[in-house]
Amino acid sequence: MASTTSTVESSDLDVSQFRHTPFYCExxxxxxxxxxxxNRMGDAREADLFVVFISNEKKQRKKEGEFPFxxxxxxxxxPLPLPLGSYVSQAIRPSFxxxxxxxxxxxxxxxxxxxRHFASDRRHMKDSNGNWMAKPPDYEAIVAEDGTIHNLNEYMEIKAADVYPNNNIDVRDAIFFRKLGVVTNDLGEFFSQIL
Structure with a gap:
């Protein structure tokens, strides 16, 4: 998972400045x-702060553009933060x-x-015997504003059939109002549509 903003100057920030527990990326x-x-480095009320879940249908991995994001x-x-084009070319490597x-x-x-909607009670981090696969964070689990205690699986269930059409449908309307956001197979193309 990654977060995308459009309002901050790029600089090398240290990950230690942020709350980070290994294996609890969401x-x-x-x-x-x-x-x-x-810290006013992003404004969630505006159109400049997004969360991106990166996955595929199998939920597995195999071993500089001019966007303002x-x-x-x-x-x-x-480095933190990194321009979207650089991130895509260095981390996503679309040519690979x-x-x-x-x-x-x-x-x-x-x-x-x-x-408003995301919740995780960390059940996905326990094995079949109920033991932690990685030490959990020392703060309370995230509960959605509506009281939902776990729906991470809804966000992680990503299928090619869910890819949002890049046609006449208003992608801006979809991204700003859908609980589960929008699924795309081209990160750069998607953000160019919502500028």
Missing amino acids: ENVYFLCKKLCT LVWDLDSTL QISPEFQRLFRIIHAPILF
Whole structure:
């Protein structure tokens, strides 16, 4: 997962400035967005703060553009924040050919929608015996404003059939009002449509 903003000057920030628990990327990004808003480095009320879930139908991985968006990825070794074009070319590497079942898909959610609806009780981090697979964060799990305690699976379930059409449909309307945001297979193209 990564967070994308459009209002901050790019500079090398240290990941230690942000709440970060290894293996809990969805919570790391949730609190990263909250901190960016608190520090006025992003404005969730405006159109400049988004969360991107990166996955594929198998939920597996195989081992500089001129966009005004900046990417904050606490799990990469790249500088923070990084211009979207640089991030795509260095982290996503679209020119690197991978087989279709591992093709990356991106679920993009406007931060205020995520703050309202996202919840994770961390059940996905326990094995079949109920033991933690990685030490959990020392703060309370995220509960949605409506009281939902876990819906991470809804955000992570990303299928090629869910890719939002790049035609006459208003993508801006979809990204700013849908609980689960929009799924795309081209991050750069998507953000060029919402400028």
